[in-house]
Amino acid sequence: MKTLQQYEPVIGLEIHAQVSTKSKIFCDSATEFGKEHNSQICPVCTGYPGVLPVLNKKVVEYAILTGLALNCEIAKFSKFDRKHYFYPDLPKNIQISQYDLPICKNGYLIIEGKKIRINRIHMEEDAGKLVHAGAAGIAGSTYSLVDYNRTGVPLLEIVSEADITSPEQARLYTEELRNIVRYLGVCDGNLEEGSLRCDANVSIRPVGQKEFGTKVEIKNLNSFRALQRALEYEIERQTDEVENGGKIIQETRLWKDDESRTISMRTKEEAHDYRYFPEPDLVPLEIDAEWIHRIRETMPELPQEKRRRYVEEIGLSESDAAMLVDSVETARFFDRVVNLTGNPKAAANWLMGDITAYLKEKKITINDTQLPPESLAQMVELIEKGKISNAIAKKIIVPLMEKGGSPEQLVEEKGLSVISDEAQIIDIIKKIIADNPKEVEKYKSGKTQVIGFLVGLVMKETRGKADPGLVNRLFQQELK
Amino acid sequence: MITKKDVEHVAKLARLELSEQEKEKYTEQFSNILDYFNQLKEVNTENIEPMVHVLPVRNVMREDKAEYASNKEEILKNAPVEEDGYFKVPKI
Numbered sequence: 279m280k281t282l283q284q285y286e287p288v289i290g291l292e293i294h295a296q297v298s299t300k301s302k303i304f305c306d307s308a309t310e311f312g313k314e315h316n317s318q319i320c321p322v323c324t325g326y327p328g329v330l331p332v333l334n335k336k337v338v339e340y341a342i343l344t345g346l347a348l349n350c351e352i353a354k355f356s357k358f359d360r361k362h363y364f365y366p367d368l369p370k371n372i373q374i375s376q377y378d379l380p381i382c383k384n385g386y387l388i389i390e391g392k393k394i395r396i397n398r399i400h401m402e403e404d405a406g407k408l409v410h411a412g413a414a415g416i417a418g419s420t421y422s423l424v425d426y427n428r429t430g431v432p433l434l435e436i437v438s439e440a441d442i443t444s445p446e447q448a449r450l451y452t453e454e455l456r457n458i459v460r461y462l463g464v465c466d467g468n469l470e471e472g473s474l475r476c477d478a479n480v481s482i483r484p485v486g487q488k489e490f491g492t493k494v495e496i497k498n499l500n501s502f503r504a505l506q507r508a509l510e511y512e513i514e515r516q517t518d519e520v521e522n523g524g525k526i527i528q529e530t531r532l533w534k535d536d537e538s539r540t541i542s543m544r545t546k547e548e549a550h551d552y553r554y555f556p557e558p559d560l561v562p563l564e565i566d567a568e569w570i571h572r573i574r575e576t577m578p579e580l581p582q583e584k585r586r587r588y589v590e591e592i593g594l595s596e597s598d599a600a601m602l603v604d605s606v607e608t609a610r611f612f613d614r615v616v617n618l619t620g621n622p623k624a625a626a627n628w629l630m631g632d633i634t635a636y637l638k639e640k641k642i643t644i645n646d647t648q649l650p651p652e653s654l655a656q657m658v659e660l661i662e663k664g665k666i667s668n669a670i671a672k673k674i675i676v677p678l679m680e681k682g683g684s685p686e687q688l689v690e691e692k693g694l695s696v697i698s699d700e701a702q703i704i705d706i707i708k709k710i711i712a713d714n715p716k717e718v719e720k721y722k723s724g725k726t727q728v729i730g731f732l733v734g735l736v737m738k739e740t741r742g743k744a745d746p747g748l749v750n751r752l753f754q755q756e757l758k
Numbered sequence: 759m760i761t762k763k764d765v766e767h768v769a770k771l772a773r774l775e776l777s778e779q780e781k782e783k784y785t786e787q788f789s790n791i792l793d794y795f796n797q798l799k800e801v802n803t804e805n806i807e808p809m810v811h812v813l814p815v816r817n818v819m820r821e822d823k824a825e826y827a828s829n830k831e832e833i834l835k836n837a838p839v840e841e842d843g844y845f846k847v848p849k850i
Contacts, residue, residue, distance in 0.1 A: 299822045300824040301823060301824040301825070306824055306825040307824070308824040308825070308826055309824070315844060316833070316843055317828050317830055319829065319833055320829050321829065321833065326833075326836075333818065333820070334822050335819035335821060335822065336821075337822075364773055365850070366845070366847040366850065421846055422846075422847050422848070422850050423841060423844035423846055423847075424845040426845070553771065556811065558811070561815045561816055561818050562810050562811055563816065564817055
């Protein structure tokens with residue numbers, strides 16, 4: 279019998295991030311998402327004869343900013359090249375990209391303490407979109423329709439080294455990268471809409487072997503979940519293949535999310551010969567230290583640094599810090615609340631709890647609500663001072679997000695402020711004592727935990743408007 | 759040495775259909791061009807930076823401003839076949 283051979287996966291990722299500029303990379307056509315088809319096109323991006331591309335400066339600056347955030351070397355000298363292939367979504371029959379002199383190289387990202395090296399970042403133009411007509415889906419269509427709105431939208435391609443060792447790590451790397459480009463404002467990071475796209479290269483090798491196995495490229499990974507599942511499936515498929523004496527062929531495979539499997543798309547023999555050569559219509563870039571310095575000065579606080587600060591300076595747990603930082607809008611909102619309140623932990627709990635639940639349900643960000651940081655700070659303060667209970671705060675948080683206004687005013691208008699008149703509370707307590715002789719008996723016989731139940735009854739009676747601490751104290755006094 | 763097979767490969771990549779006569783003609787022309795490059799290779803290029811562009815110009819860029827006026831109709835006029843404002847192409 280053979281001993282069981284253990285295999286380990288080797289994974290590398292190519293991420294395409296659509297750059298959030300107003301205009302395309304080589305012409306001034308607009309880049310807005312969801313516009314009427316072919317409404318944002320011009321002779322340059324549709325490849326008319328005699329037109330010339332002119333580089334969008336903002337794309338270069340965003341590329342440099344991303345390179346700095348990912349610890350890359352910024353090239354002093356960089357150029358564009360033509361990549362040749364024929365497909366109807368590419369009207370010029372060439373894609374302007376960067377081949378041997380990319381703008382950034384040799385960076386890295388730390389994921390769970392492990393360094394994932396980044397080979398390169400380069401700039402290129404996106405292709406158009408094909409709509410398959412005549413039937414549902416690509417298989418039954420009789421012809422295709424082309425929308426060139428996306429043609430020429432700037433992309434950054436971020437290529438990792440094959441340093442990733444598990445599907446989960448691949449997901450974490452992509453999530454962190456997505457957060458970084460969102461914090462930088464370079465890309466809105468939406469996998470479902472395709473503004474962030476991910477291709478994965480994966481191979482397996484016996485544990486301890488240095489040489490790589492034959493790699494397979496997986497496409498069509500439209501969510502973080504799809505990325506992880508596709509890699510898990512592919513590693514299992516390759517392991518089965520090898521264990522049954524088969525050989526892995528170098529190919530491109532398509533992830534079918536609804537079928538939970540990958541299928542072969544094309545093999546190496548059918549792979550393209552792109553015949554790159556320097557783009558003669560664009561002059562090279564020379565990037566000096568002063569330009570890089572100016573861009574570095576616009577660098578915002580990055581997710582990693584924010585998490586560290588939330589843990590070390592504000593005292594949040596690692597998982598709470600990670601949760602807050604995962605949404606750039608919520609994290610920046612929290613930063614403003616921190617400056618307004620002495621109790622940032624309470625504010626963080628509201629943000630992660632009721633507020634995030636509401637935002638997820640409505641599929642919006644905190645910036646789309648009517649709640650300013652001042653209001654959350656004020657609400658936290660009202661709770662702290664005992665002016666409203668937690669239960670009341672839970673009732674007003676959604677109205678505050680939907681309609682705005684100050685918490686203090688809302689509490690007053692709705693008559694929700696805590697009953698601070700002790701005599702009034704004592705009256706209610708006396709009534710509860712009279713109505714619940716059994717519980718009172720239990721308490722007097724030493725089962726003091728029953729007090730919780732009795733306090734609950736008072737809270738119910740006052741519809742949450744009493745301070746539970748005060749009620750508890752008054753109860754003990756009355757039951758003496 | 760350039761063979762007819764090389765010419766056929768290049769033609770295929772460029773989506774060109776060549777007659778037998780053309781293939782022969784291009785095989786000869788390709789060979790002549792590459793022979794000339796071999797002649798250029800004899801020049802000593804030690805310590806000379808590769809030239810990536812003929813113009814001594816760098817950093818030509820435009821500001822990120824979008825033009826919203828659409829050329830849609832005029833551009834679509836040149837579509838081989840148009841349907842509902844789309845370019846219509848054979849099934850992929």
